[in-house]
Amino acid sequence: MLTASSDLISLARSQIILxxxxxxxxxxxxxxxxxxxxETPNLIEVVTYPTEAxxxxxxxxxxxxxAVDRKGLAKNSEITRQGRLVLPLIYEETIxxxxxxxxxxxxxxxxxxxxxxxxxxxxxxxxxxxxxxxxLEANQRRVEVEQRxxxxxxxxxxxxxxxxxxxxxxLLLKRIMPEDPNRKIITGILRETGHIQDLLVQAEQxxxxxxxxxxxxxxxxxxxxxxxxxxxxxxxxxxxxISAASAIAFDRRLNFNAQIPTQIPLVLAxxxxxxEVLSNLVDNAIKYxxxxxxxxxxxxxxxISVQVIxxxxxxxxxxxxxxxxxxxxxxxxxxxxxxxxxxxxxxxxQDLVKKMxxxxxxxxxxxxxxxFIVALKRAI
Numbered sequence: 137m138l139t140a141s142s143d144l145i146s147l148a149r150s151q152i153i154l155x156x157x158x159x160x161x162x163x164x165x166x167x168x169x170x171x172x173x174x175e176t177p178n179l180i181e182v183v184t185y186p187t188e189a190x191x192x193x194x195x196x197x198x199x200x201x202x203a204v205d206r207k208g209l210a211k212n213s214e215i216t217r218q219g220r221l222v223l224p225l226i227y228e229e230t231i232x233x234x235x236x237x238x239x240x241x242x243x244x245x246x247x248x249x250x251x252x253x254x255x256x257x258x259x260x261x262x263x264x265x266x267x268x269x270x271x272l273e274a275n276q277r278r279v280e281v282e283q284r285x286x287x288x289x290x291x292x293x294x295x296x297x298x299x300x301x302x303x304x305x306x307l308l309l310k311r312i313m314p315e316d317p318n319r320k321i322i323t324g325i326l327r328e329t330g331h332i333q334d335l336l337v338q339a340e341q342x343x344x345x346x347x348x349x350x351x352x353x354x355x356x357x358x359x360x361x362x363x364x365x366x367x368x369x370x371x372x373x374x375x376x377x378i379s380a381a382s383a384i385a386f387d388r389r390l391n392f393n394a395q396i397p398t399q400i401p402l403v404l405a406x407x408x409x410x411x412e413v414l415s416n417l418v419d420n421a422i423k424y425x426x427x428x429x430x431x432x433x434x435x436x437x438x439x440i441s442v443q444v445i446x447x448x449x450x451x452x453x454x455x456x457x458x459x460x461x462x463x464x465x466x467x468x469x470x471x472x473x474x475x476x477x478x479x480x481x482x483x484x485x486q487d488l489v490k491k492m493x494x495x496x497x498x499x500x501x502x503x504x505x506x507x508f509i510v511a512l513k514r515a516i
Contacts, residue, residue, distance in 0.1 A: 138168055138170040138178075138180055138267075139180075139270070140168060140180075140182045140266060141266050141269070141270070143266070144182070144262055144263065144266040145182060145183060147258075147259070147262050148166045148182055148183040148259055148262070149183045149185065151255045151258060151259055152164040152165075152166065152183055152185040152237075152255075153185055154255065155237055155252065155255060156185060156186075158251070159239070159248055159251060159252070160239060160241070161237045161238065161239050162237075162238050162239050162240060163184065163185070163186065163237070163238055164184070164185055164235070164236065164237035164238075165181060165183065165184040165185075165235075165236050165237075166181075166182045166183050166225075166233060166234070166235050166236075166259060167179040167180060167181055167182060167233050167234045167235075167236075168180045168182055168232065168233045168263065169231050169232065169233050169234065177231075179234065182233070219238050219239050219240050219243065219244075220236060220237070220238040221235075221236065221237050221238070221244060221249065221252055222234060222235075222236050223235045223236075223252065223253060223256040224256075225256055225259050225260035225263055226260055227260040227261060227263065227264040228264070230264075232260050232263035232264055232267065233259065233260070233263050235252075235255065235256045235259060237252060287339075291336055291339050294332075294336060295333075295336060298329055298332055298333060298336070301325075301329055302326065302329040302330070302333070305322055305325045305326045305329065306326065308322050309322045309323070309326065320379070321383060323379075324379055324380050324383060327376055327379075327380070328380060331408075331411070334408065363406040363409050363488070363491045363492060364406060365404055365405060365406055365492060365493070366404075366405075366406070366407075367402040367403070367404060367515035368402060368403060368404075368405050368406075368407050368410070368515075369400070369402060370400045370402075370403055370405075370410075370435070370442060370444070370512075371396070371400055372407075373407055373410050373411050373414065374394075374396055374414070374433070374435070374444070376411060377411060377414045377415050377418055377433075378394045378396075378418075378433060380415070381415075381418045381419070381422060381431070381433075382394070384419075384422055385422050385431055388422060388427065389427045389428060390422060390425055390427070390428070390429055390430065390431055391428070391429070391430040391431070392422075392430075392431050392432075393430065393431070393432045393433070394432070394433045394434075395432070395433070395434045395435070396433070396434070396435055397435055397437065400435060400437065400442060401437060401442060401514045401515070402514070402515040403442050403512040403513065403514060403515055404492065404493060404512065404513045404514070404515050405492045405494070405512050406488075406491075406492060409488040409491065409492060410488075410492065410512075412484065412485070412488060413484075413485045413488050413489055413496075413510060414433075414444060414446070414510070416481040416482070416484065416485045417446040417485060417508045417510070418431070418433060418446055419481070420481060420482070421446050421447070421448035421450065421506070421508075422448075423475060424448065424450040424451050424475065424506075425448045425449060425450035425451075425505070426450065426451070429448065429449040429450060429505075430448065430449045431446075431447070431448045431449075432445075432446075432447045432448075433445070433446055433447075434447070439514075440513065440514060441494075441511045441512060441513055441514055442511075442512050442514060443509050443510065443511045443512075444509070444510045444512070445507065445508070445509050446507070446508045446509075446510075447505065447506070447507045447508075448505045448506055448507075449504065449505040450505050450506060451502070451503060451505075452500045452501050452502040452503055452504055452505055452506055453468070453498070453500035453502075453506055454468065454502060456468075458498065458500065461482055461498060462482050462483055462485075462486040462496075463479075463483060464479065464480060464483040465479040465480065465483075466479050466483075467479040485510075489510055489512075492512060493513055494510060494511055494512040494513065495510075495511045496508065496509070496510050496511070497509045497511070
């Protein structure tokens with residue numbers, strides 16, 4: 137069903153009031169034309185002024201609408217002689233609507249007809265723009281629905297292979313003796329697949345809708361808009377991150393060193409979100425550190441906060457890139473490198489840290505490495 141936006145209605149009303157005030161028009165009405173397959177187009181009333189007045193229904197078929205000459209004046213003298221002007225709103229050879237106006241006390245002069253035609257031209261352009269905007273909005277909604285359905289389908293299809301992978305790991309774990317060093321690797325696989333399953337559950341709830349509605353280029357992709365914070369023990373989170381990272385670092389021939397105090401005060405945070413943050417930072421440190429380089433994870437404790445430090449001896453970050461480092465999709469110099477990435481990890485990390493009322497800082501030197509510090513409030 138063809139409709140008119142509030143902006144189009146306001147413009148049409150102002151133009152019709154102008155006819156009344158400047159040319160002494162009696163009643164004026166603007167209609168939109170709606171194409172109906174195989175039938176005469178429908179006329180949809182948009183504005184009538186004065187509002188309490190009602191014009192006689194327009195009963196002119198579109199092919200009998202008054203023709204116009206080069207000046208835009210109606211040639212159908214019978215209509216103008218009756219005191220009514222019926223002008224098609226034409227834009228790019230398409231009739232967008234009809235403007236009707238009458239005046240019973242005197243005939244319309246040629247100059248007045250030209251003024252009415254100018255109003256009709258303005259309304260024709262407005263109708264075309266309004267129709268185009270509505271088409272764009274409808275198309276955008278269609279694309280959003282398609283994208284949402286695609287994401288929902290993809291998330292659902294990820295479940296089966298993930299469940300299979302987790303089942304294989306569980307079966308393998310039963311066949312390995314407790315003292316076997318490979319048991320730690322399989323335990324890591326189970327832990328990481330469990331993490332992915334948790335993320336899928338969150339994503340399937342409402343993330344696709346929320347992500348599609350987000351229009352800000354700085355809004356990172358997150359599994360949750362808000363986080364439930366609690367007093368948590370940092371040690372288990374660090375243990376899981378370090379366990380997975382140390383295996384990757386060993387495979388890439390890096391020196392991995394973790395210096396974690398035996399007693400760490402409770403911090404105000406969300407365990408899943410904090411694990412996401414630290415995994416991102418440690419993964420980046422490993423990714424951008426060359427063979428035989430070093431990655432270190434440490435903890436510093438002060439009276440009001442606990443800082444987790446992730447340090448590497450990698451390629452470093454140019455000084456010009458540092459101010460934009462946490463922007464969504466920003467990769468800076470790394471975009472020209474061979475290491476693949478999306479530019480989302482640090483943006484996600486910063487947003488999660490902010491939601492936990494913490495802070496994240498970075499210092500870096502080219503070819504000497506980078507240091508990221510995540511400062512979390514101590515739980516009261």
